[in-house]
Amino acid sequence: MRALILAGGSGTRFWPLSRRDRPKQLLALDGERSLLQSTVDRLHPLIPASDIWVCTTERLADGVRAQLPEVPAEQVLCEPEGRNTAPAIGWSLQQMAGGGDLGGERDDIVAVLPADHRFANAGAFRDALAAAAEVSRQTDHVMTLGVQPRWAETGYGYLELGEPMSDAGGALELAQFREKPDAATAETYLNSGRHLWNAGIFVFGASTLLAFLRRFEPEIARGLDALRSPEAAEPSRAAEIYAGLPSISIDYAVMERLPEHRAISAVRLDAGWSDLGSWQALSEELPAGDDGNQVHGDVLTVDSDGNLLWADEGTIAVAGVSGLVVVRTGDAVLVVPKERSQDVKKIVEELKNRRRDDRL
């Protein structure tokens, strides 16, 4: 099994800590290692660094290579530009095969992994990944790793399970993908016993996935074919072709169409997963200190608890506050209630509107 880590995201949800040149996956949010580094660490020894590819962008490539000296530099792939996950995965699979024929036969199993998630239990994660790889080898199914819901989350997509697979202990066929639900629907999912959170982790035979991509998204396939043509040796021409690819996610382009073909199954993932999708989500993962606050860096509290206080540079001092996220960097500070931490996106939008490139 080889790994393809998608590390091109420009996530804005951890502003002001995350920036264009320092997105979430490059940050150390839960320890000494960045989320990207932890993603690589976590695969060991199931997938050694020599079998890991990383798909990122030109802007981030130097940072990614610096953080991952154990991954061969040529396996850090730079998309000409970000075009969502379907083009990124198709193009990366092609690069991983040395630019070989998109439709040709290959026997490699690939795990596609986000670069910025957290797993409390790395061993359980590897076990699930190995199990998915085994089922994929036996059945040629595309496999997803689904997380048992712990609350009625409306911000995630769900996997609706169908029949157990006869010849694969633990894996279940996927009945369908479910979009982000409303609160009432999320509640029924939570209690149904047949819904899992979609963690965006897939394991598949490379040839199988590429064949589905060609079948469902011929425009992407034509573009990827063109990228293998001699004219695409010219970088500006390759960039032009890449820019013409439809911007579409792998879920929408391929995965959501597979249940009706009975070509996708799920393995349960019980490994303390979090997508760390917001400061609040991070707060749920971090231990609190003696004073009841989660702190990073130089922080001083008076009569305050339940806060996430993150001093990247300088000092944070609070008095008489609860339930806040306060983040201080060298040039900015954010103050937001934990439960409003999704609103960081609005702040970043406003910075974009004001053309504040110095703070993005």
Next chain:
Amino acid sequence: MRALILAGGSGTRFWPLSRRDRPKQLLALDGERSLLQSTVDRLHPLIPASDIWVCTTERLADGVRAQLPEVPAEQVLCEPEGRNTAPAIGWSLQQMAGGGDLGGERDDIVAVLPADHRFANAGAFRDALAAAAEVSRQTDHVMTLGVQPRWAETGYGYLELGEPMSDAGGALELAQFREKPDAATAETYLNSGRHLWNAGIFVFGASTLLAFLRRFEPEIARGLDALRSPEAAEPSRAAEIYAGLPSISIDYAVMERLPEHRAISAVRLDAGWSDLGSWQALSEELPAGDDGNQVHGDVLTVDSDGNLLWADEGTIAVAGVSGLVVVRTGDAVLVVPKERSQDVKKIVEELKNRRRDDRL
């Protein structure tokens, strides 16, 4: 009339903006000019800069002189060390007389003024000061300027008024000083019609005040005499003598003893006074912007109102918060609810406990 501005305070209530080397009086909190500069500006044309003395400390002297180029440098007096207002005023009056005899006859009227208060109406302030000087000249009373209470404040001392003075329109004899009251007492003061806030502003004949100081605090008088002796020409000896003076306020040492001698009166001050005693007090003086927040510097708000957001350096961004004070400097940030802004003192105490001189 000459002015003596007391500018030695090391106020910590505006941390992290105020620091040891940049205390409140040197800060521009309500406009372009610092509170100290505004104090000098406000006296013009009643008291020209050539008749203004400033009492401060060695640590602050350069900053004070830089801010007040119009005040003769030798009239910026440096206390050997801070010993509270009774020694500071006695010593300054002595310096203002060229070191002349403490008990000798002088005909100068002196107004003692805090350096860090705010007056919305400078003209009304000067009128009250001029009226107090006139009554002092006629009666040789020590005069105070008392502020009509606008709410039942428990954090101020009060002046309790007695009989109107027969020969001075508007001035009233002072029956007694009242310590900071409890809430119920403050309520009765608010409605009594005979209580004013003590704003710490006094106008008196220099000889009169010095005579009272000698009478009530002979130990201070002896120290001040010693400071005029030849041995005190040696700075280290002068510092030693000064350090031995009792640390006592002018209110406690002199003013509170004057009512029983019928030697003190009050003039009403209705000039939009604020002592700017906290971030909350400042917030009550500043206008709010279109988004309902009071902002300084580079600030971005989303769904937030009623906040005081002060960016001295860098950017402040908030979302979904109300009633907070957020202050960002180059090395620190403070977050505190407005009504808890007195707790800044606790933060500064904690910084002292931790010997964080870099943040004090």
